[in-house]
Amino acid sequence: MAKRTSPIYIGFVIVLCASSMFVICMGEWESTWSTRAAEEAEAVAAIPCSGHGRAYLDGLILKGHEPVCECNPCYGGSDCSNLLSDCAANAGSGDPYFLEPFWMQHAASSAILVSGWHRMGYSYSDESYISQLLVEYIKKLHAIVGNAATEGRYIVFGSGSTQLLNAAVHALSPSSSVSPAKVVATAPYYPVYRAQTQFFNSRDFSYEGDTSLWKNSTDSNSRFIEFVTSPNNPDGKLNKGVLKGPNVKTIYDRAYYWPHFTAIPSPADDDLMLFTISKLTGHAGSRFGWAIIKDEAVYQTMLTYLQLNTFGVSRDAQLRALKLLDVVLEGDGKELFQFAYSTLKDRWRRLKQIISESKRFSLQNLSPQYCTFFKRVKDPSPAYAWLKCERQQDKNCYEILEAAGIIGRQGSDYSADNRYLRLSLIRSEDDFEILINKLKNLVPTEKETKDFNN
Amino acid sequence: MAKRTSPIYIGFVIVLCASSMFVICMGEWESTWSTRAAEEAEAVAAIPCSGHGRAYLDGLILKGHEPVCECNPCYGGSDCSNLLSDCAANAGSGDPYFLEPFWMQHAASSAILVSGWHRMGYSYSDESYISQLLVEYIKKLHAIVGNAATEGRYIVFGSGSTQLLNAAVHALSPSSSVSPAKVVATAPYYPVYRAQTQFFNSRDFSYEGDTSLWKNSTDSNSRFIEFVTSPNNPDGKLNKGVLKGPNVKTIYDRAYYWPHFTAIPSPADDDLMLFTISKLTGHAGSRFGWAIIKDEAVYQTMLTYLQLNTFGVSRDAQLRALKLLDVVLEGDGKELFQFAYSTLKDRWRRLKQIISESKRFSLQNLSPQYCTFFKRVKDPSPAYAWLKCERQQDKNCYEILEAAGIIGRQGSDYSADNRYLRLSLIRSEDDFEILINKLKNLVPTEKETKDFNN
Numbered sequence: 051m052a053k054r055t056s057p058i059y060i061g062f063v064i065v066l067c068a069s070s071m072f073v074i075c076m077g078e079w080e081s082t083w084s085t086r087a088a089e090e091a092e093a094v095a096a097i098p099c100s101g102h103g104r105a106y107l108d109g110l111i112l113k114g115h116e117p118v119c120e121c122n123p124c125y126g127g128s129d130c131s132n133l134l135s136d137c138a139a140n141a142g143s144g145d146p147y148f149l150e151p152f153w154m155q156h157a158a159s160s161a162i163l164v165s166g167w168h169r170m171g172y173s174y175s176d177e178s179y180i181s182q183l184l185v186e187y188i189k190k191l192h193a194i195v196g197n198a199a200t201e202g203r204y205i206v207f208g209s210g211s212t213q214l215l216n217a218a219v220h221a222l223s224p225s226s227s228v229s230p231a232k233v234v235a236t237a238p239y240y241p242v243y244r245a246q247t248q249f250f251n252s253r254d255f256s257y258e259g260d261t262s263l264w265k266n267s268t269d270s271n272s273r274f275i276e277f278v279t280s281p282n283n284p285d286g287k288l289n290k291g292v293l294k295g296p297n298v299k300t301i302y303d304r305a306y307y308w309p310h311f312t313a314i315p316s317p318a319d320d321d322l323m324l325f326t327i328s329k330l331t332g333h334a335g336s337r338f339g340w341a342i343i344k345d346e347a348v349y350q351t352m353l354t355y356l357q358l359n360t361f362g363v364s365r366d367a368q369l370r371a372l373k374l375l376d377v378v379l380e381g382d383g384k385e386l387f388q389f390a391y392s393t394l395k396d397r398w399r400r401l402k403q404i405i406s407e408s409k410r411f412s413l414q415n416l417s418p419q420y421c422t423f424f425k426r427v428k429d430p431s432p433a434y435a436w437l438k439c440e441r442q443q444d445k446n447c448y449e450i451l452e453a454a455g456i457i458g459r460q461g462s463d464y465s466a467d468n469r470y471l472r473l474s475l476i477r478s479e480d481d482f483e484i485l486i487n488k489l490k491n492l493v494p495t496e497k498e499t500k501d502f503n504n
Numbered sequence: 505m506a507k508r509t510s511p512i513y514i515g516f517v518i519v520l521c522a523s524s525m526f527v528i529c530m531g532e533w534e535s536t537w538s539t540r541a542a543e544e545a546e547a548v549a550a551i552p553c554s555g556h557g558r559a560y561l562d563g564l565i566l567k568g569h570e571p572v573c574e575c576n577p578c579y580g581g582s583d584c585s586n587l588l589s590d591c592a593a594n595a596g597s598g599d600p601y602f603l604e605p606f607w608m609q610h611a612a613s614s615a616i617l618v619s620g621w622h623r624m625g626y627s628y629s630d631e632s633y634i635s636q637l638l639v640e641y642i643k644k645l646h647a648i649v650g651n652a653a654t655e656g657r658y659i660v661f662g663s664g665s666t667q668l669l670n671a672a673v674h675a676l677s678p679s680s681s682v683s684p685a686k687v688v689a690t691a692p693y694y695p696v697y698r699a700q701t702q703f704f705n706s707r708d709f710s711y712e713g714d715t716s717l718w719k720n721s722t723d724s725n726s727r728f729i730e731f732v733t734s735p736n737n738p739d740g741k742l743n744k745g746v747l748k749g750p751n752v753k754t755i756y757d758r759a760y761y762w763p764h765f766t767a768i769p770s771p772a773d774d775d776l777m778l779f780t781i782s783k784l785t786g787h788a789g790s791r792f793g794w795a796i797i798k799d800e801a802v803y804q805t806m807l808t809y810l811q812l813n814t815f816g817v818s819r820d821a822q823l824r825a826l827k828l829l830d831v832v833l834e835g836d837g838k839e840l841f842q843f844a845y846s847t848l849k850d851r852w853r854r855l856k857q858i859i860s861e862s863k864r865f866s867l868q869n870l871s872p873q874y875c876t877f878f879k880r881v882k883d884p885s886p887a888y889a890w891l892k893c894e895r896q897q898d899k900n901c902y903e904i905l906e907a908a909g910i911i912g913r914q915g916s917d918y919s920a921d922n923r924y925l926r927l928s929l930i931r932s933e934d935d936f937e938i939l940i941n942k943l944k945n946l947v948p949t950e951k952e953t954k955d956f957n958n
Binding site: 079081082083084085086087088089090091092095104106107108109120143144145146147149150153154156157158159160161162163164165166167168169170171172173175181183184208209210212213216220225242245246249250251252253254332333334335336337338354355358359360361362363364365366367368369370372373374377 | 533536537538539540541542543544546558561562574597599600601603607610614617618622623626635637662664666667674679699700703704705706707786787791809812813815816817818819820824826
């Protein structure tokens with residue numbers, strides 16, 4: 051039907067399209083000052099890196115500003131198309147790239163365009179360092195998921211829950227006390243609790259090892275501060291505090307208490323709970339976490355800590371978190387949680403199938419549980435495998451796996467026996483597939499060896 | 505010349521413009537997934553707030569997502585058009601809104617569009633928490649400005665220089681020492697040095713008051729850590745370290761060592777220097793600073809501090825800083841520094857003119873100096889006025905100014921006499937104009953009173 055457009059019409063349309071300042075081009079919205087940023091972002095996103103890497107806005111060579119591909123482990127070449135031989139599977143850190151595909155599928159709704167003058171000042175309009183809108187989003191999310199009570203609670207933000215760990219220890223330590231508060235945790239536990247407490251070396255608290263050493267001593271004059279990770283890193287167990295008594299304060303690290311990683315039996319209602327987007331939306335790099343606190347004095351001290359430490363959390367990180375949670379909240383969170391859960395459930399199932407072939411290795415025991423969020427029984431979907439080397443002679447499980455081309459994290463990192471090893475299951479699909487392949491090689495080797503020995 | 509476009513042609517063009525996936529619309533680039541973010545940002549930016557406030561992307565009411573104006577101090581109403589009566593001039597905090605107009609003038613080049621999957625992991629491709637590209641930008645900037653030596657130095661990032669202050673104290677304190685390091689500063693000084701050191705209450709260091717108390721004691725066994733702010737907050741002086749000796753370590757807070765605030769006599773070459781974008785680009789809310797360090801062991805300890813405290817600085821804040829510095833570096837930084845300097849020079853000139861009418865008040869004495877960056881003699885352009893109430897009976901300058909409708913910060917906040925008061929000159933134009941008006945009212949009052957008394 052359309053006739054060939056004459057040069058005059060083309061010229062007319064181009065003038066309309068190119069003119070600036072909030073122009074409507076033939077009924078379509080036309081960007082003005084945001085165009086360059088949008089072009090840059092889309093150009094970088096369009097670099098395929100063969101599906102085995104990623105180009106980032108800030109991954110540019112200084113001169114000429116050429117975007118470069120940053121390849122996934124075991125991939126190389128300028129476009130990440132080369133699978134490197136003799137490359138060990140990276141199952142080490144908990145980089146939560148398993149959620150990256152979700153955000154690529156939600157590109158339009160999760161993008162933010164930050165103007166050059168966005169939030170230049172120190173505080174929000176209420177003079178605080180905390181976006182109250184983001185507080186509201188967080189409360190709404192917990193209400194929808196049913197994983198934490200927030201009503202009547204105080205909320206503070208941290209640069210990841212990392213910053214909040216020590217802020218909480220500080221706030222729970224009585225500063226005028228004769229003896230410093232004793233900070234403890236039950237092995238296997240996340241190593242940062244110990245490392246941080248020792249490094250900051252405060253007069254008000256000191257690290258005192260495993261909880262088990264203090265089970266019957268909490269009636270002393272000392273304040274005890276117990277770290278509880280639930281679900282636990284590394285083994286995914288829904289741990290509870292061990293120490294009881296009027297001198298005991300507990301910090302519940304709830305980083306993994308999301309339907310991705312565990313069935314949610316009921317809303318957590320502890321005195322002090324820590325959460326992070328690192329393991330919720332997968333944005334570890336943004337450094338955003340929050341604490342939910344019952345006691346006002348503890349809240350106030352944590353606020354002071356955050357103020358004197360960093361003047362609160364980057365407003366850019368808070369804006370990013372707000373946008374991400376906005377997407378998560380769409381459709382009452384069903385989409386993200388379904389994606390995350392089914393990804394990890396499948397990974398666990400495949401891992402378990404391989405390990406079940408073996409008598410040399412075992413995994414932590416996790417069973418299906420009823421989840422109040424999904425309103426059904428869920429299979430296990432932990433963030434990490436807590437692998438055990440079962441043979442008497444395999445005292446260092448890390449070395450055994452390393453010899454088979456698999457890099458995990460050794461048990462002693464978690465104050466546990468080196469017969470154990472943590473394998474991260476929340477990394478990219480590439481990393482997980484390489485891990486599975488290496489494990490498949492390892493377990494048949496064992497079978498063949500067994501057959502041969504028999 | 506152009507004939508009326510027929511409906512058929514309009515329909516054809518709209519289809520072209522609206523089609524998705526990296527389409528070229530009649531020669532123009534067309535956005536796809538970035539459109540929504542760009543629209544949101546431009547819509548918020550287009551809200552005028554009468555020129556006396558700002559609407560932000562995250563300043564939305566929860567239900568309905570209606571952007572709201574956040575009004576400058578002394579302005580109110582839904583569009584910030586009401587000048588409030590009986591409203592005190594806000595000359596308190598150092599919110600660097602004086603640079604906001606610069607970024608609005610550079611809207612296109614300073615905007616960033618952050619995709620939902622930008623830098624989700626903990627580390628950059630080199631396994632660090634520090635963008636090496638940003639390090640290169642920082643070095644280039646210092647080379648252009650000539651305000652700091654960076655060759656052969658180590659650079660670490662902090663969530664503002666705030667975080668780096670304590671990281672530096674920590675790194676300079678010998679942890680195995682019998683006596684904690686003594687942290688000192690010379691009044692008037694930035695109160696966070698004392699507050700932070702005392703609050704974190706480490707076994708490795710303690711706050712020991714004014715430098716003058718220790719001038720002849722640095723040959724003791726104790727390590728001394730001296731904070732030096734240069735130019736100084738509050739009085740703009742180019743301070744140097746007071747204590748000397750093998751046991752003395754100095755932390756140079758160089759937040760204000762930019763051509764905005766001072767002539768640059770030569771590149772600073774201290775062992776440990778702290779900088780921040782808060783006072784360079786005006787983005788205090790982003791929380792981004794850096795340390796330039798000579799000693800490798802100090803650098804390593806600061807890195808560990810940053811890792812255990814927050815796992816580094818938000819990658820979102822690093823991306824933002826990169827983009828902002830990219831704009832600053834355009835034209836070798838001339839544009840930003842010229843804008844910042846001429847704004848503050850004018851403010852200082854106007855303030856000085858008013859105060860010179862008065863015998864009741866005086867300002868710190870600053871004289872024109874040759875600036876190696878501008879290659880000419882520059883008039884003073886300090887970030888703060890350090891006002892003194894000269895009358896014998898005016899012992900509390902804060903109260904005098906408060907009664908005249910001006911809120912500054914009292915001398916005692918800076919460990920100085922309350923005859924002094926800090927007035928912030930780096931806030932918004934609105935705040936500065938209100939301050940000037942209130943001062944004009946105050947000084948003529950004084951003159952009239954004097955005339956009357958005579």
